[in-house]
Amino acid sequence: MPVTIGCVRVRGPRNCIPVNKFPAKAQRRKASFPLRLCAFARNFPKTLGLLVVFMCTFVSTQGKATTRVKISIPAAGQIKVEAEKLSPARSWSFRNAYAGALGIAERVEEFRAFGDSGQDALVKKSAAGEYQSELDATRISYTVQLANSRPTDIPHVSWLAEDRGLLMLADLVPVGVQSVSAEFELPAGWTVESSVTPDTNGRYEVGMPDKAVFLVGRSLRKASKSVSGMMLETVFNGTWRFKDEEAVDAATAVMEKYLALTGFKLPGKSVIMFVPTPVSLGTSIWKAETRGSTVVVLMDPAARVERWLGQVRVLLTHEMLHLWVPNALKLEGDYDWFFEGFTLYTALRTALDLKIIDFKGYLTTLAGVYDAYISHPDTRSLIDESERRWSSEGSQVYVKGMLVAFLYDLMVRKDSGGRTTLANYYRELFSGGVADGADGNEAIIRLLGSSPAGVEFTKSYIETNKEIRLEQLLPAYGLQLDASGKSSQLRVSSGLSEDQKQLLRSLGYRN
Numbered sequence: 001m002p003v004t005i006g007c008v009r010v011r012g013p014r015n016c017i018p019v020n021k022f023p024a025k026a027q028r029r030k031a032s033f034p035l036r037l038c039a040f041a042r043n044f045p046k047t048l049g050l051l052v053v054f055m056c057t058f059v060s061t062q063g064k065a066t067t068r069v070k071i072s073i074p075a076a077g078q079i080k081v082e083a084e085k086l087s088p089a090r091s092w093s094f095r096n097a098y099a100g101a102l103g104i105a106e107r108v109e110e111f112r113a114f115g116d117s118g119q120d121a122l123v124k125k126s127a128a129g130e131y132q133s134e135l136d137a138t139r140i141s142y143t144v145q146l147a148n149s150r151p152t153d154i155p156h157v158s159w160l161a162e163d164r165g166l167l168m169l170a171d172l173v174p175v176g177v178q179s180v181s182a183e184f185e186l187p188a189g190w191t192v193e194s195s196v197t198p199d200t201n202g203r204y205e206v207g208m209p210d211k212a213v214f215l216v217g218r219s220l221r222k223a224s225k226s227v228s229g230m231m232l233e234t235v236f237n238g239t240w241r242f243k244d245e246e247a248v249d250a251a252t253a254v255m256e257k258y259l260a261l262t263g264f265k266l267p268g269k270s271v272i273m274f275v276p277t278p279v280s281l282g283t284s285i286w287k288a289e290t291r292g293s294t295v296v297v298l299m300d301p302a303a304r305v306e307r308w309l310g311q312v313r314v315l316l317t318h319e320m321l322h323l324w325v326p327n328a329l330k331l332e333g334d335y336d337w338f339f340e341g342f343t344l345y346t347a348l349r350t351a352l353d354l355k356i357i358d359f360k361g362y363l364t365t366l367a368g369v370y371d372a373y374i375s376h377p378d379t380r381s382l383i384d385e386s387e388r389r390w391s392s393e394g395s396q397v398y399v400k401g402m403l404v405a406f407l408y409d410l411m412v413r414k415d416s417g418g419r420t421t422l423a424n425y426y427r428e429l430f431s432g433g434v435a436d437g438a439d440g441n442e443a444i445i446r447l448l449g450s451s452p453a454g455v456e457f458t459k460s461y462i463e464t465n466k467e468i469r470l471e472q473l474l475p476a477y478g479l480q481l482d483a484s485g486k487s488s489q490l491r492v493s494s495g496l497s498e499d500q501k502q503l504l505r506s507l508g509y510r511n
């Protein structure tokens with residue numbers, strides 16, 4: 001069960017950032033909480049091999065006025081945006097890079113600006129997505145070309161296909177617009193779905209445009225339900241080899257699991273969108289992204305896939321945890337090792353608990369992650385890796401983060417005779433003990449280091465770069481790593497002690 005993990009991260013994605021080089025240290029603005037996005041894409045042969053693509057962006061906001069925005073579709077693959085009641089300005093900037101999607105501001109065309117009395121201002125374009133007008137303007141209009149999306153950009157940016165599209169305000173309105181009142185003028189038969197509920201006039205009041213995702217198109221099917229008091233909406237487009245109800249059931253089961261894990265009820269509505277990809281994803285079968293309270297799953301309905309439903313269930317175990325971590329946490333800083341690495345591990349545990357995978361699959365996945373880990377040098381602490389991850393090819397935030405979560409889980413289970421697990425710490429994280437705006441690294445390290453062993457553990461594997469050697473660490477827990485073959489194998493040791501049996505049983509081992 002080989003695991004390939006890669007990620008990219010973009011922060012403060014202004015147009016001045018060269019397309020293939022990001023600054024060494026992103027600017028942090030304390031005034032706003034970061035927006036974190038996660039995309040998770042998988043190739044499934046017959047096993048549970050994972051390809052994870054991640055992106056994060058921190059977006060600052062400025063200005064308080066609500067901008068009224070009308071979005072229409074004047075021609076195939078193109079939208080027109082008319083924005084008014086803007087704060088008076090002479091320059092506007094559109095996001096040009098978003099995770100792996102680069103040059104996206106080039107899609108903005110026919111930019112016009114209007115003065116207070118409606119006069120057409122002279123506008124100059126100084127660079128991709130950068131416009132200046134000769135006078136203060138409070139109204140602007142422009143078109144955005146959304147056809148021909150690059151497969152690598154999916155699902156990170158807005159796109160439009162013949163009968164459907166994803167519209168993300170983050171790349172459709174100028175940077176700095178904080179609050180939007182949006183309306184849509186769509187072709188006959190099209191509808192719009194979003195985590196934002198429209199008012200009686202069909203307007204969408206969006207407090208955080210960078211998090212807003214709108215699915216537009218024909219024949220959108222929707223299922224709404226309450227899951228233990230949380231609103232879950234599932235939107236489908238296209239035809240799939242699983243029933244809508246089966247996907248709803250899968251999402252419901254995962255949502256209940258994560259409510260139990262965190263003890264935290266998500267406020268507002270969470271939406272999961274299943275949408276046919278507008279372009280071939282090449283060797284990938286799907287890609288997904290969790291933005292704010294919206295999970296977008298783009299899949300190729302024609303892909304030759306076994307066990308479609310099983311794959312959807314696994315995908316949801318990862319993406320839906322991001323609705324809580326980090327999206328429902330208001331923590332600052334780069335603690336990506338936790339909200340990605342630990343999420344990978346916790347999603348794997350959840351897949352095992354929900355019987356989506358078995359214990360053998362659990363061990364095989366971890367062995368594959370270990371192979372990925374040792375294939376790259378481990379030269380920095382996880383905290384450093386989290387800060388630099390987007391500027392290097394490293395994937396240690398994922399692979400080492402996941403292995404550290406595994407080892408921490410083993411340690412606390414062993415120390416407690418199987419009564420305490422990593423899962424217990426999620427509940428503590430959401431129980432109000434961590435203040436809004438706290439530093440994520442400090443808060444989570446303090447949480448995990450609540451015992452002397454935990455202090456030593458976090459110092460070694462998170463704050464400094466102690467290498468992980470599973471072949472040396474696992475025998476104490478009744479597990480063995482066999483690295484003699486082409487890929488490593490993780491097996492239960494023979495001659496287990498009673499303590500080891502107890503620990504492994506708590507993990508799901510049943511022999």
Ligand SMILES: [Zn+2]
Nearest residue numbers: 038039040340
């Ligand atoms: Zn993720």
